[in-house]
Amino acid sequence: MKRLSMVIVALLVVGAALYVFLTRSDTSPGQAPVLAGAPADAAVLVRGEYLTKAADCIACHTVAGGKGQPFAGGVPFKLPFGTIYSSNITADPDTGIGRWTDDQFVRALHDGVRSDGQRLYPAFPYTSYTQLSRSDVLAIKAYLFSLPTVSQPNQPADLSFPFNQRWAMGFWNAAFFKSERFVADAAKPAEWNKGAYLATALGHCAECHTPRNLAFALDKGNDLAGAELQGWRAYNITSDPKAGVGAWSDAQLASYLSTGHADGRGSAGGPMGEAVEHSLQHLKAEDVAALVTYLRSVPARQGKSPIDIDTKAPWAVTASAAAPAGNTAEGHEMGLKLFAAACASCHQWNGKGQQTPYAGLLGTRGVNDPEGANVTQMILQGVNMHVGKNHVYMPAFGKAYTDTEVAALANYVMAQFGNKAGRVTPEMVAEQRTK
Template sequence: MTDSTSHGRPAGAGNLLREQRIARQRQFRRHAQRRRVVSIATLAAAFSLFALYIAWLEAHGTSSAHGDESPLAAAVARGPEAANGADSVELVKRGEYLARAGGCITCHTSDKSRPFAGGVAIGTPIGTIYTPNITPDPDTGIGQWGDADFLRAMHEGIGKAGERLYPVFPYPSYTKVLDRDVLAIRAYLNTVTPVHYTPPANELTFPFNQRWLMVIWNLFNFDEGRYVPDPKQSAEWNRGAYLVEGLAHCGECHTPRNVMQGLNAHDRFSGARQAGWHAFNITPDKISGIGDWSAADLVAYLATGVAPRRASAAGPMAQVVEDSTQYLSGEDLRSIAGYLRALPPVRGGVGGDMSAARDSHGAPAADVTALRGMATTGVNGAQLFIANCASCHGWTGEGIGAGAPGGYPSLIHNSVAGAADPANLAMVILHGVSRKTQQAEVLMPSFSSQLTDDQIAALARYVMTQFGNPHSSLTAAQVAQLRALQP
């Protein structure tokens, strides 16, 4: 006889329980689906409200108050048309000096016959951006900009028409510059020759060509506000901080970037790559940075492009010296040096850690004796050095007049040859050096059209092994990548 129960329950009870369980599961899934719909709708509504808020700010946002200016100073700073006589001349002269300190001419001059007319192509991870015309031309420049427009661009990264500016224009640093200095620069720019020229349009793909996205970028990477002196520090330190952090915007090149291409605040001034070049660590770390540099070394480097037995400016830094830092007063240069030497040291940075300082390597070469009578080959580093470099740097590598601003630098105790990252050495060989200062004009020819990638790699390896960091290396493939970059 078959038992009609299971554990004391009727046989049909199990089916009923299963049906109830299935019904509960279906009800749970329906509730979960409703919650997802509500969540998505809430998120969409929040985003819509945020977008409407941003649009309202764009249309109705008010200009920042500029409380550091007295009415008289603001009136004088409007330019020559609002000031008279000696005050006007002095204002424009000060504005020219500050424009030099800010490097305006470097980024806004693609053709030296039309200074400040823009058109410089700046390569970025999101495409190519061309700098604007900042001459007082009313149609293609900033001739119709008011003082408030200029202040807003410098301090907030917003153009005259309300468009968001891309941070290749270093407004995250310029925001620290006081109103009176910004308006002095504006007064100077009012006096430069107007140039009727429209630079090329930016070459950016969607969505990076949407300027409103800079609002989101600013939320994570931009703090608007003027520099406030630290009462615990000296006047020299504060002046150096004002220049380095603000007008001279040193961190824009010497600080690594985060995933959004904003400055990485944790590794400030520890070095970064810029269009193939390595902007070195300028913190006072004794191995990776400039910890062994004296204040006099830094002042000499910024004024002439040469710190004897340490470094010679090349690439973008040579242009900074030529266009900007050589014109700074001794007081300002000493302030910059003092501030940099007081920064917290950061070990490592771009290019990796090193066992010794960049400028501590090298010994004179004697390969020329061994090479006499030897058949020439295409990729022998020593032969390439003797054939292409020795006439200026000496076959021993010790240079000619190496301590002078116009001398041929020694490759021994040379920060480019001794770097862990060989990029700068390869870029110098590829593109040469051009640097004109009040003391001298320096010109090293480009070898990009004379030497192949294999030959440049072999030459660089020889220079690094003999005169620089023997642990560095360079391949022909790396040279090809650097060659393809915009110089």
């Protein structure tokens, strides 16, 4: 019995030592590439504002639709095991981060630990922000502390056991996370390193575009090969010429990132639309070009359910702008009727769009995806974003149409403009409404 007790104690000691070793923090400050929009000699608040926008902090920490105060938190994130809410990151001393020290703020972004020592969930992308330099992190903090404070208590997470045990995140970190700063690749040009820092650390592209494993950790073997987020499909952005963006021109990639639209490729909506509106459109042209350079180098991966794009769908090509092709109603009578009543005036029957190029449908990935996730969400939620001087708007039809009508319209749009047999069902639409 005594020997067994000694063995158990030894195992506990070894386990504790291994836990501490695997969850140790990298305390190095790091050295970030110099971005065009955040030069080293700029005032700290100027740098902080640019970096905060590049990191897209406002999208996750502000309830959309004018229903929340900037950076006051409260945005729900629905996960398979419950819902968590973003926190108030204004400098309010009681409900925000106004009493956080520099070291506490850095530790949150580098290691996922709050000021009270409790661990954060990786829905807050410290798994990417860990690569930020200490100087950039503190510039972000300085900018946030310069903004108006908002007194708004944080909403507690609603998670089932054992996911509601924050201390257990230490074991998750030990298995799937490493605290480390960005290290420039000396074999790569400066522009590539800038793009890598923007994509992996600040822009945290992988958090949306990389699939996750059963433990909700990023599947590094399929980096940027596409994933699902809040009911939307975050597309493959690897260099694969068919499944990814390898066939896109540099101009198309830059346009999509900075404006949310690329002719013949598609228009952003949902979480990507938010990223364009709040973050990407504010990047300097040189930094967007650096991001494009990095994306060009991402290894090609097909990912799950690659999309075969038909840029010359016969039903759309044989239609005029004002009238559908003769055979488009076959099997899609309800969808055609709905499209004629509410959609054709903007999108046109040939899918080229009328008032704005953002309404173009022909050749886009959304209408070529038989699962129809993004087409369905676009119908349900619409689009409402500001890019430069443009107000990109499409009304939401979620309240106007039944699940059966949304499914019929989605399948018709995919048949008309992607030459695809859509697989959207009323049951799928009902599920998409809950995302």
